[in-house]
Amino acid sequence: xxxxxxxxxxxxxxxxxxxxxxxxxxxxxxxxxxxxxxxxxxxxxxxxxxxxxxxxxxxxxxxxxxxxxxxxxxxxxxxxxxxxxxxxxxxxxxxxxxxxxxxxxxxxxxxxxxxxxxxxxxxxxxxxxxx
Amino acid sequence: xxxxxxxxxxxxxxxxxxxxxxxxxxxxxxxxxxxxxxxxxxxxxxxxxxxxxxxxxxxxxxxxxxxxxxxxxxxxxxxxxxxxxxxxxxxxxxxxxxxxxxxxxxxxxxxxxxxxxxxxxxxxxxxxxxx
Numbered sequence: 001x002x003x004x005x006x007x008x009x010x011x012x013x014x015x016x017x018x019x020x021x022x023x024x025x026x027x028x029x030x031x032x033x034x035x036x037x038x039x040x041x042x043x044x045x046x047x048x049x050x051x052x053x054x055x056x057x058x059x060x061x062x063x064x065x066x067x068x069x070x071x072x073x074x075x076x077x078x079x080x081x082x083x084x085x086x087x088x089x090x091x092x093x094x095x096x097x098x099x100x101x102x103x104x105x106x107x108x109x110x111x112x113x114x115x116x117x118x119x120x121x122x123x124x125x126x127x128x129x130x131x
Numbered sequence: 132x133x134x135x136x137x138x139x140x141x142x143x144x145x146x147x148x149x150x151x152x153x154x155x156x157x158x159x160x161x162x163x164x165x166x167x168x169x170x171x172x173x174x175x176x177x178x179x180x181x182x183x184x185x186x187x188x189x190x191x192x193x194x195x196x197x198x199x200x201x202x203x204x205x206x207x208x209x210x211x212x213x214x215x216x217x218x219x220x221x222x223x224x225x226x227x228x229x230x231x232x233x234x235x236x237x238x239x240x241x242x243x244x245x246x247x248x249x250x251x252x253x254x255x256x257x258x259x260x261x262x
Contacts, residue, residue, distance in 0.1 A: 001201075001203045001204075001216065001217065001218055001219060001222045001224065002216070002217040002219075003201070003208060003210070003214060003215070003216050004214070004215045004216075005213060005214055005215075006213040006214070006215065007213070009215075027193070027215045028191050028215065028217055032217055034189060034191060034217055035188075035189055035220070035241065036167060036168060036189065036241040036243070037167060037168045037191065037239065037241070039191050039193065039215065039239075057166075058165060058166055058167065060159050060165060060168065060170050060239075062158070062170065062193075062237060064195075070132075070134070072132045073132075077134060079134070082136060082137040082138070083134060083135070083136055083137070084134070084135045084136075084137065084140075084158045084159065084170065085132065085133070085134050085135075086132065086133040086159055086163055086165055087132055088132060088133075089166070091132045093132065106193060106237070108168065108170075108191075108239060110166065110167040110168070112167070
């Protein structure tokens with residue numbers, strides 16, 4: 001058994017193409033050798049966002065704090081603390097902070113995601129999104 | 132993609148032997164057909180606890196609210212919001228609310244847990260635990 005405090009886990013900038021103002025803590029990561037899935041906490045600063053992308057594995061999301069939204073295909077759907085999102089494999093998605101405070105969420109992925117291809121959708125693809 | 136609000140997911144009493152004052156919401160459950168793992172939110176009332184038990188699959192825990200503790204073998208370890216626990220397969224464990232408000236946590240399990248044997252440790256086994 002292992003217990004960690006969130007604040008003791010390093011907070012790293014997400015440098016993936018298409019991300020802005022986005023940091024991550026790997027709360028349960030490769031070094032923990034958990035058998036099946038990993039737990040990450042993402043923090044988006046106001047105006048920040050994850051890449052708009054898709055990949056062949058799912059996300060299970062739990063929103064912890066702040067005001068945000070998820071781009072679901074060509075739709076923007078609001079998110080608030082306590083919301084749960086199941087992003088299915090190959091769903092195009094992007095998380096955004098739409099508020100004035102940090103937007104925090106847990107995002108879990110299967111271990112089988114390691115090394116899988118992630119396809120970033122160009123930012124110009126965001127223009128027709130309904131706000 | 133599916134979005135749910137926690138409060139829209141039914142909160143059910145946990146009736147497993149050894150549980151007291153313990154409720155659960157299956158935020159991502161069998162009906163969601165998520166490929167690899169399930170997300171539950173547990174709520175323990177003051178004085179409430181989960182069974183003291185073990186099973187051949189892991190838990191990944193994130194503490195959301197309240198004051199609690201986990202019984203880790205013969206030790207009681209405190210838990211507070213933001214704490215993460217990795218319970219490895221076959222670790223004996225029990226969660227307790229040690230505060231005066233609801234203790235809430237996410238507890239994720241692999242889909243492979245379905246139908247696996249859970250062994251409840253008798254409550255008399257709690258007596259020698261150091262408080």
